[in-house]
Amino acid sequence: MAGKSLTAGKSLGPVRRAFAPWNDPAAKPFIQFQNVTKTFGDFTAVDDLSLNIYEREFFALLGPSGCGKTTLMRMIAGFEEPTSGHVMLDGQDLVGVPPYRRPTNMMFQSYALFPHMNVWDNIAFGLKQDGMAKADIATRVDEMLALVKLEKFARRKPHQLSGGQKQRVALARSLAKKPKVLLLDEPLGALDKKLREETQFELIDLQVRLGMTFVIVTHDQEEAMTVADRIALMDQGKIVQIATPGEIYEQPNSRYVADFIGDINILEGKVTSTEGGVATLDCIGTGAKVQVTQDGGAKLGDEAWFAIRPEKVSISLTPPEDPSVNAVSGEVWDIGYLGDVSIYHIRLATGATVKSTITNTTRLVSRPITWEDKVWLTWSRDGGVVLTR
Amino acid sequence: MRRGPSWFNITAITLGFAFLYLPIVLLVIYSFNASKLVTVWGGFSTKWYVSLLSNQGLLDAAWVTIRVALLSATLATVLGTLAAIALVRFGRFPGGTLFSGMVYAPLVMPEVITGLAMLLLFVAIGFARGFWTLTLAHITFSMCFVAVVVQSRLITFDRSLEEAALDLGCPPFKTFFTITLPLILPAVVAGWMLAFTLSLDDLVISSFTTGPGATTLPMKIYSQVRLGVTPEINAICSILIGIVATGVIIASIVTKRREVERQRAERLALQIG
Numbered sequence: 001m002a003g004k005s006l007t008a009g010k011s012l013g014p015v016r017r018a019f020a021p022w023n024d025p026a027a028k029p030f031i032q033f034q035n036v037t038k039t040f041g042d043f044t045a046v047d048d049l050s051l052n053i054y055e056r057e058f059f060a061l062l063g064p065s066g067c068g069k070t071t072l073m074r075m076i077a078g079f080e081e082p083t084s085g086h087v088m089l090d091g092q093d094l095v096g097v098p099p100y101r102r103p104t105n106m107m108f109q110s111y112a113l114f115p116h117m118n119v120w121d122n123i124a125f126g127l128k129q130d131g132m133a134k135a136d137i138a139t140r141v142d143e144m145l146a147l148v149k150l151e152k153f154a155r156r157k158p159h160q161l162s163g164g165q166k167q168r169v170a171l172a173r174s175l176a177k178k179p180k181v182l183l184l185d186e187p188l189g190a191l192d193k194k195l196r197e198e199t200q201f202e203l204i205d206l207q208v209r210l211g212m213t214f215v216i217v218t219h220d221q222e223e224a225m226t227v228a229d230r231i232a233l234m235d236q237g238k239i240v241q242i243a244t245p246g247e248i249y250e251q252p253n254s255r256y257v258a259d260f261i262g263d264i265n266i267l268e269g270k271v272t273s274t275e276g277g278v279a280t281l282d283c284i285g286t287g288a289k290v291q292v293t294q295d296g297g298a299k300l301g302d303e304a305w306f307a308i309r310p311e312k313v314s315i316s317l318t319p320p321e322d323p324s325v326n327a328v329s330g331e332v333w334d335i336g337y338l339g340d341v342s343i344y345h346i347r348l349a350t351g352a353t354v355k356s357t358i359t360n361t362t363r364l365v366s367r368p369i370t371w372e373d374k375v376w377l378t379w380s381r382d383g384g385v386v387l388t389r
Numbered sequence: 390m391r392r393g394p395s396w397f398n399i400t401a402i403t404l405g406f407a408f409l410y411l412p413i414v415l416l417v418i419y420s421f422n423a424s425k426l427v428t429v430w431g432g433f434s435t436k437w438y439v440s441l442l443s444n445q446g447l448l449d450a451a452w453v454t455i456r457v458a459l460l461s462a463t464l465a466t467v468l469g470t471l472a473a474i475a476l477v478r479f480g481r482f483p484g485g486t487l488f489s490g491m492v493y494a495p496l497v498m499p500e501v502i503t504g505l506a507m508l509l510l511f512v513a514i515g516f517a518r519g520f521w522t523l524t525l526a527h528i529t530f531s532m533c534f535v536a537v538v539v540q541s542r543l544i545t546f547d548r549s550l551e552e553a554a555l556d557l558g559c560p561p562f563k564t565f566f567t568i569t570l571p572l573i574l575p576a577v578v579a580g581w582m583l584a585f586t587l588s589l590d591d592l593v594i595s596s597f598t599t600g601p602g603a604t605t606l607p608m609k610i611y612s613q614v615r616l617g618v619t620p621e622i623n624a625i626c627s628i629l630i631g632i633v634a635t636g637v638i639i640a641s642i643v644t645k646r647r648e649v650e651r652q653r654a655e656r657l658a659l660q661i662g
C-alpha cells in the first residue's frame with residue numbers, strides 16, 4: 001500500500017497507547033487456546049498450548065521456522081483440528097466447526113487469488129457466498145477496491161498484477177466480509193523492504209480503523225515489533241513469552257527470548273547478593289561484579305545470566321568517576337560500521353567479547369575510539385536484566 | 390559459421406516425415422481416384438464420397454461409432470476425474486497404492502485380454518451384447534487415460550486456492566465446481582478428447598464386446614478390407630482423418646492463443662508494475 005496513510009494525518013497514538021485489555025482481569029478473551037495439542041503422526045507441532053487474544057488486538061506470532069505458527073493459525077481458521085484441547089472464539093467452541101462456517105478470514109502467504117477470476121470477482125467471492133444482494137456486493141467491493149487503491153485494476157486477472165498489487169487484492173478479499181478475526185500468514189513476505197515498511201503502518205492503520213482483531217504470523221521480528229500490540233514468541237510448539245514489543249525487548253524472560261529478539265550480550269554468573277532489589281552477580285565472563293536492579297526472580301546462590309543490549313553499554317577512554325556504576329575494561333577488537341550505528345566488539349581480559357553500539361551522530365571522518373584502544377565499558381544498574389533460564 | 394539446416398538434417402526430416410505421412414497422403418489421394426482399381430490412377434473424381442452417402446452399412450457404423458465415442462468419453466471423463474481426485478487428494482489411505490495400481494492396469498494390459506475379460510463378464514452376467522456393452526467396455530479402458538491426464542494436473546494444483554474458497558464461506562461441494570473444476574478444466578477436456586479418439590478407433594476390444602446391430606466403423610472397415618479395399622473405404626478414412634486433424638488444429642490454436650494472451654498480459658503487468 002504505497003502512498004499516504006489512510007487516516008490522512010490523524011495520529012493513532014491515543015488509541016494505541018490506551019489499549020491493554022490483557023492487564024484487565026475483567027476483560028474477556030476473544031480467541032482462547034485451552035491446552036491445545038496438535039500432532040501430525042508422532043510429531044508434536046503444537047504442544048499443550050494456552051493463549052488468550054483480546055478483541056481489537058493486533059497479535060503477532062513470532063518464532064523460528066517449523067515452530068508451529070502456521071499450524072496455530074490454521075486451527076483458528078479451521079483447516080486443522082486440535083488433537084486435544086479447545087479453541088474458542090468469542091465464547092464459542094470452534095472444534096468441529098468447518099472453515100466455511102467460521103467468522104474468520106485468512107490472508108494466505110501465497111495470496112491464493114483465484115486465477116480464473118478478475119480482481120473484482122475475487123473480492124466479491126466471499127460476499128456472494130453469504131447471498132448478499134447484488135447491489136450491496138457492488139458497493140462493498142468498490143469500497144474495498146478504494147481502500148486498497150486498486151479501482152483501476154478491477155477487471156484485471158491476478159496474473160496481470162505485480163506482487164504488491166496481488167497482495168493488496170488478497171488483503172481486500174479477506175477484509176471484504178468484515179470478519180471478526182483476520183488471520184495474516186506472513187502477509188508481507190514477497191515485498192521489498194521499503195514497501196514492506198510502508199505496508200506495516202497501513203496494516204496498523206486499517207486494524208485500528210476497522211476495529212478488527214488481527215493475528216499475524218511473521219518471521220521478521222522487526223515487523224512483529226512494529227505492528228503488534230503483543231507478541232507471542234514460540235519455540236517447538238510452545239509459547240516462550242507473550243508480552244508487548246517493549247517488554248519482550250527490555251525484559252525477556254529467558255536467554256532464548258533475549259537471543260531471538262535483537263542483539264544482546266549474555267554473560268554467565270552466580271548471584272552473590274540480592275539486597276534492596278539489586279542483584280549482584282559474580283560474572284565469570286567479565287571477571288567483575290555486576291549489579292542489576294531486579295524484582296526478585298534471581299535467588300542468592302543461583303546460577304544466572306546477565307543480559308544487556310549493546311546500545312545500553314557505553315564506551316569511554318577513561319574509567320568512570322562514579323564507583324557505583326558497572327564497569328569493565330577491555331580492548332577494541334573489531335568495529336562494524338553500519339551507517340547509522342557502529343558496533344564495537346570489545347575483548348575483555350577474560351577473553352570474553354562484549355558488543356556495544358554507538359550511534360554515529362556526526363559524519364565519520366576519524367573515529368575517536370578505534371582498533372586496539374584500551375577502553376572502559378559502563379552501564380547503569382537498570383541497563384540489563386538477570387535471567388535465570 | 391554456416392546458417393540454416395545442413396543436408397543431413399534436411400534428408401533426415403524428409404525421410405522421417407515421408408515415413409510417417411506417405412501412407413496417409415496416398416490414401417487421401419486415392420480417395421479422389423476415378424478408377425475403381427485402388428492402385429491405378431484414373432483421374433480426379435469425388436464420386437466415392439457421393440456413393441458413401443448411399444452406403445447404408447458404412448453410415449450406420451459411423452453413427453454407432455460416434456454415439457459410443459461421445460457417451461463413453463463423457464462417462465469415462467467423469468469417472469476418471471473422480472478417480473484422479475481420490476488418488477491425489479486422499480493421500481495415503483489404506484489400499485491407496487493398490488487402488489492407483491488398479492486404475493492404471495488397463496493402460497498396459499494387452500487389449501486382447503481386456504476385451505476377452507469383458508466378454509466373459511458380459512456372458513457370465515447374461516448381459517445382451519450390443520451398443521451398451523460396447524459403451525461400457527470403452528468407458529473401462531479409456532477411463533484410466535483420463536485419470537492419468539487429470540492426475541498430473543491435480544498434483545501441481547495449489548490447494549490453498551480451495552482453502553481460500555472454504556475460508557470465504559464456500560462449502561466444499563460448491564468449491565469443487567467454482568474453483569477446482571474451472572482450473573483443471575483444460576486437463577479434463579484433454580482427457581475427454583483422448584477418450585473420444587481412443588473410442589473412435591478401437592477395434593480389438595470392440596470386436597470382443599459388441600453384438601448384433603452395433604458394428605463400429607473400424608470394425609466395418611476391417612471386415613470390408615478383407616474382401617478387398619474399395620475407394621469408398623479410402624473416402625471414409627479421409628473424412629475421419631479430416632475430422633481428427635481439424636480437432637487437433639483447433640485445440641492447438643486455442644492453446645496458442647491463450648498462451649499469447651497470457652504473455653501480453655504479463656508484459657502489461659510488468660510495465661505498470
Ligand SMILES: Nc1ncnc2c1ncn2[C@@H]1O[C@H](COP(=O)(O)OP(=O)(O)OP(=O)(O)O)[C@@H](O)[C@H]1O
Binds near residue numbers: 045064219
Ligand atoms: N500436514 C502436516 N503433516 C505433517 N507435519 C506437518 C504438517 N503441517 C505442519 N507439519 C509440521 O509441523 C511443524 C510446524 O509447522 P508450521 O507450518 O506450523 O511451522 P511454522 O512455524 O509456520 O514455520 P514457517 O515459519 O517455516 O512457516 C513443522 O515441523 C511441520 O513439518
Ligand SMILES: [Mg+2]
Binds near residue numbers: 069070071217
Ligand atoms: Mg508458516
